[in-house]
Structures are given as C-alpha cells and as structure tokens.
Amino acid sequence: xxxxxxxxxxxxxxxxxxxxxxxxxxxxxxxxxxxxxxxxxxxxxxxxxxxxxxxxxxxxxxxxxxxxxxxxxxxxxxxxxxxxxxxxxxxxxxxxxxxxxxxxxxxxxxxxxxxxxxxxxxxxxxxxxxxxxxxxxxxxxxxxxxxxxxxxxxxxxxxxxxxxxxxxxxxxxxxxxxxxxxxxxxxxxxxxxxxxxxxxxxxxxxxxxxxxxxxxxxxxxxxxxxxxxxxxxxxxxxxxxxxxxxxxxxxxxxxxxxxxxxxxxxx
Amino acid sequence: xxxxxxxxxxxxxxxxxxxxxxxxxxxxxxxxxxxxxxxxxxxxxxxxxxxxxxxxxxxxxxxxxxxxxxxxxxxxxxxxxxxxxxxxxxxxxxxxxxxxxxxxxxxxxxxxxxxxxxxxxxxxxxxxxxxxxxxxxxxxxxxxxxxxxxxxxxxxxxxxxxxxxxxxxxxxxxxxxxxxxxxxxxxxxxxxxxxxxxxxxxxxxxxxxxxxxxxxxxxxxxxxxxxxxxxxxxxxxxxxxxxxxxxxxxxxxxxxxxxx
Numbered sequence: 001x002x003x004x005x006x007x008x009x010x011x012x013x014x015x016x017x018x019x020x021x022x023x024x025x026x027x028x029x030x031x032x033x034x035x036x037x038x039x040x041x042x043x044x045x046x047x048x049x050x051x052x053x054x055x056x057x058x059x060x061x062x063x064x065x066x067x068x069x070x071x072x073x074x075x076x077x078x079x080x081x082x083x084x085x086x087x088x089x090x091x092x093x094x095x096x097x098x099x100x101x102x103x104x105x106x107x108x109x110x111x112x113x114x115x116x117x118x119x120x121x122x123x124x125x126x127x128x129x130x131x132x133x134x135x136x137x138x139x140x141x142x143x144x145x146x147x148x149x150x151x152x153x154x155x156x157x158x159x160x161x162x163x164x165x166x167x168x169x170x171x172x173x174x175x176x177x178x179x180x181x182x183x184x185x186x187x188x189x190x191x192x193x194x195x196x197x198x199x200x201x202x203x204x205x206x207x208x209x210x211x212x213x214x215x216x217x218x219x220x221x222x223x224x225x226x227x228x229x230x231x232x233x234x235x236x237x238x239x240x241x242x243x244x245x246x247x248x249x250x251x252x253x254x255x256x257x258x259x260x261x262x263x264x265x266x267x
Numbered sequence: 268x269x270x271x272x273x274x275x276x277x278x279x280x281x282x283x284x285x286x287x288x289x290x291x292x293x294x295x296x297x298x299x300x301x302x303x304x305x306x307x308x309x310x311x312x313x314x315x316x317x318x319x320x321x322x323x324x325x326x327x328x329x330x331x332x333x334x335x336x337x338x339x340x341x342x343x344x345x346x347x348x349x350x351x352x353x354x355x356x357x358x359x360x361x362x363x364x365x366x367x368x369x370x371x372x373x374x375x376x377x378x379x380x381x382x383x384x385x386x387x388x389x390x391x392x393x394x395x396x397x398x399x400x401x402x403x404x405x406x407x408x409x410x411x412x413x414x415x416x417x418x419x420x421x422x423x424x425x426x427x428x429x430x431x432x433x434x435x436x437x438x439x440x441x442x443x444x445x446x447x448x449x450x451x452x453x454x455x456x457x458x459x460x461x462x463x464x465x466x467x468x469x470x471x472x473x474x475x476x477x478x479x480x481x482x483x484x485x486x487x488x489x490x491x492x493x494x495x496x497x498x499x500x501x502x503x504x505x506x507x508x509x510x511x512x513x514x515x516x517x518x519x520x521x522x523x524x525x526x527x
Binding site for chain 2: 013047050051052053070071073074076078079080082084085086088089093096097098099100101102103129142145146155
C-alpha cells in the first residue's frame with residue numbers, strides 16, 4: 001500500500017524553483033531516507049507533505065488523502081529540524097497542548113505523555129521549563145510530541161541533529177521498533193551513516209530534482225558502491241545525467257541495486 | 268471556519284500560561300499598585316473634589332494599563348511562533364488554521380481580562396473603603412464594557428500580529444485606539460469642519476474605525492452618576508463582538524495566505 005505518493009510535484013518560490021517534477025512513492029512499513037545538500041528541496045517537500053503549502057504543479061497524496069485536510073494530518077507525526085517549542089512550558093504541558101490539538105482526552109494525554117517522557121529520557125527534566133533544555137533535550141521533546149498521537153506516518157526533518165551518541169542509539173532503536181509495528185517513516189537527513197543503518201530505501205535530491213532512489217540493502221556493505229559514494233557521485237558534476245535518471249526509474253521499479261540498474265540502462 | 272472546543276481550550280491555555288510565566292505582567296501589576304495606591308488613598312490638600320480627580324486619574328491609568336496588556340499580549344501571538352518555528356509542529360497537528368486563530372484570540376482575551384479584573388478589584392476596594400460605595404451597578408457596567416473594549420483591542424492586535432512586526436503593531440493600533448477613545452465622538456463634527464480630502468478621510472474613519480468611546484464609563488464611575496440601561500450595555504457588547512469578528516475574519520484571510 002502506498003502511504004505517500006508524489007507525482008511530478010513542482011514548487012517554486014517566486015522565480016526560484018525549490019522542487020522540480022518530483023515523483024516518489026513510499027510504501028507502508030518502509031523507512032525512506034530523503035537525502036540532499038542544503039537547499040536541495042527536502043524541507044519544501046516535507047512542507048508540502050504536511051499541507052503547509054501546495055504544489056504549483058503535479059499531485060501528491062498522503063495516506064490516501066490531502067495533507068491540507070486535518071483528518072489526514074491526524075495520522076501524521078512530524079518532528080521539525082529546529083523547533084524551540086514554547087520556552088515557558090514544561091514538557092508535560094507541551095505534550096498536553098499537542099495532545100489537545102490532536103483531540104486526545106486528558107487521561108489519554110497523561111498516560112501517553114508519561115510513557116513517552118520515560119521513553120525519550122526526559123523523566124528527570126520534567127519539572128524544568130523548556131527554555132532550560134539543551135538542544136538535544138529539545139530534540140527528545142520533539143520526538144515525544146511527534147509520537148504522541150500514535151501516527152501511522154512519521155515525517156522527521158533532520159532527527160539526529162543535536163543528539164548525543166547514546167540518544168542516537170536509543171532513537172535509532174525507537175525508529176526500528178516503530179517500523180516493526182508497521183509505521184511508515186520518512187526522514188530527511190545529511191547523515192548518510194544513519195540513513196544507511198536504518199533506511200530501507202533512500203532518495204537523493206539535487207536542486208529540487210530526484211537524482212537517485214533505491215534500496216539501501218543493495219549497496220550497504222559494498223565498499224565499492226556504498227551510500228556515500230552514490231551520494232557524492234549523484235551530486236557531483238559527472239556526465240551521464242540522462243543515464244542516471246533512467247537508472248533512478250529502473251531502480252525504483254525493480255528495487256535493484258543502483259549500479260546494476262545503471263549498467264542495465266547503459267547497456 | 269471549523270472549530271473544536273478541546274483544541275481551542277489547549278490553545279487558550281497556552282496563551283495564558285505563557286503570559287503569566289513570562290512575568291511581564293508582574294511589572295504591570297507592581298507599577299499599577301504603586302500608582303493606584305497613593306492616588307486612591309490620599310486626599311490632596313484635604314479637598315474632596317481633588318480626591319475625585321485623583322480617582323479619575325487612577326481609572327485612566329487602569330485603561331492605559333489594560334490597553335498595554337491587551338495589545339502587548341495579542342501583538343506577540345504570532346511573530347514569535349513564526350520566528351522560532353514553533354508554528355510548524357502546531358500546523359502539522361490535525362487543527363484548522365481558523366481554530367488556531369480563535370484559540371489564540373480567546374487565550375489572549377482571557378489573560379487580558381484576568382489582569383483587568385485584578386485592577387478593577389483593587390480600584391473597587393480602595394474606592395469602597397474611602398467612599399463607602401461598594402461596587403455600585405455603574406462600576407460593574409464599567410467593567411463589563413471594559414471587557415468589550417479588550418475584546419476589540421485584542422482582535423485588532425491579533426489581526427496586526429499576522430501582518431506587522433510587534434512594535435509596528437503596538438504603535439499603529441495603540442495610536443488608533445487612543446485616538447478613537449479620546450476623539451472618536453468628535454469625528455463627525457471635525458469632519459464637517461474640514462475641506463476635502465480631509466473630510467472624506469475623517470468620515471471613513473468615523474464609519475470604519477472602532478468607536479472605543481462607546482465602552483468608556485469612567486466619568487459615570489468617578490462622579491457616581493446613575494447606571495446606564497442594560498439594553499444599551501448589551502448593544503455595545505454586540506458591537507464589540509461584531510467588530511472583533513470582522514477583525515478575526517480579516518486575520519483568517521491573512522493566515523490562510525501566509526506562506527510557510
């Protein structure tokens with residue numbers, strides 16, 4: 001089942017194109033890493049997936065609906081890259097606010113908040129205002145608010161930023177546990193090593209266009225063709241862009257390794 | 268505009284909590300107490316008329332403080348959210364933008380009215396002790412209409428917070444409210460005496476700017492004049508609700524068009 005479907009999505013801000021003809025699908029229970037350099041269009045894509053803005057052309061659907069519809073957003077959890085949240089609230093009050101916005105009952109909010117606060121390791125910091133939190137602690141609060149209403153799709157924007165190594169491991173375990181429970185996870189990142197560890201597939205974006213998409217399993221552990229090499233190759237000024245595009249389409253269809261797909265297209 | 272009570276309650280609670288925890292209000296309360304107490308307790312030169320004048324000044328200060336609180340709270344409803352990007356997780360929740368507006372508006376209004384209540388209670392007790400008149404009907408009406416005034420001020424501030432910076436919002440709306448409070452009643456006569464285009468500008472202002480003088484019962488309270496009819500009171504509150512609704516509708520258009 002396709003949870004996210006983008007078909008020729010284009011978005012420009014004035015005369016500056018942000019996303020250019022992006023076509024992508026994410027299936028249920030999949031973890032998709034959305035990679036690209038700064039300004040590649042990752043955050044704009046996420047904003048469209050959350051209904052913050054509409055595409056200029058093309059169409060997209062999330063969980064079979066329009067993300068501008070609150071009923072669709074009720075099934076999405078979102079963690080922004082840098083949200084400082086409300087500095088004069090405690091983490092429980094923050095979760096109570098978001099739980100209220102999700103229409104959860106007070107008892108459900110209380111129960112779920114305690115569970116998540118313990119899960120993200122903020123139990124000892126529960127009585128401190130958020131303005132006294134470190135960046136890593138705010139990220140943990142962000143994870144908790146994203147998971148509060150038990151969403152089917154998680155959209156995470158640079159989720160590993162600011163987390164210490166231990167928190168990274170915990171968060172990675174959490175993501176994998178969510179995947180086991182059938183949740184779909186879409187996350188953007190610069191961190192190729194993390195993407196390689198947890199993603200089923202990755203999509204690489206360059207200047208708003210998809211330049212590569214394929215299964216991580218096919219490249220992981222292959223010294224000659226690991227994710228970092230693919231990333232650098234796709235973002236480099238090498239020739240053969242036409243071949244690359246066709247390889248993207250081929251790899252998407254077959255889940256074959258990108259190298260094999262590229263060779264197949266070249267041949 | 269689809270609204271959900273549970274979501275509105277959560278948003279309103281956020282505005283009230285933030286206002287009290289930021290501690291800005293404590294400064295206003297302390298300043299209010301420092302100014303109100305001597306004004307209400309002392310009778311300068313033993314002249315009773317002068318005491319009445321002092322009461323008038325005290326009540327004027329209550330009005331100015333309430334304006335500062337109402338506009339100050341509402342002008343900061345959205346800009347910090349946009350700046351620190353806390354608006355993103357909020358918009359990602361299953362909440363309509365109209366609900367966010369209404370929730371934030373009610374929260375700012377509740378916070379401003381709670382502060383106003385403290386001022387009125389202090390003023391009422393002080394005047395009661397001095398003059399023996401404990402919360403007469405006209406005083407209650409003055410408070411009720413003052414709440415109507417805050418409903419309009421908060422709605423103006425909220426609409427401005429979506430298109431202006433907090434300082435520009437405070438300045439423009441502050442000037443508009445103070446100007447209308449003191450000169451609103453005289454606008455038709457002022458307009459009649461002006462050549463064009465001044466006449467047209469003042470006439471437009473008369474029809475479209477909020478008539479804050481409708482909410483002002485200070486003279487009646489200070490001089491212990493009889494209360495106004497409750498029907499008039501209700502009509503003025505309906506005017507306040509209508510004006511606030513127009514401001515919220517305009518704010519809703521601006522919020523929907525806002526690019527994130």
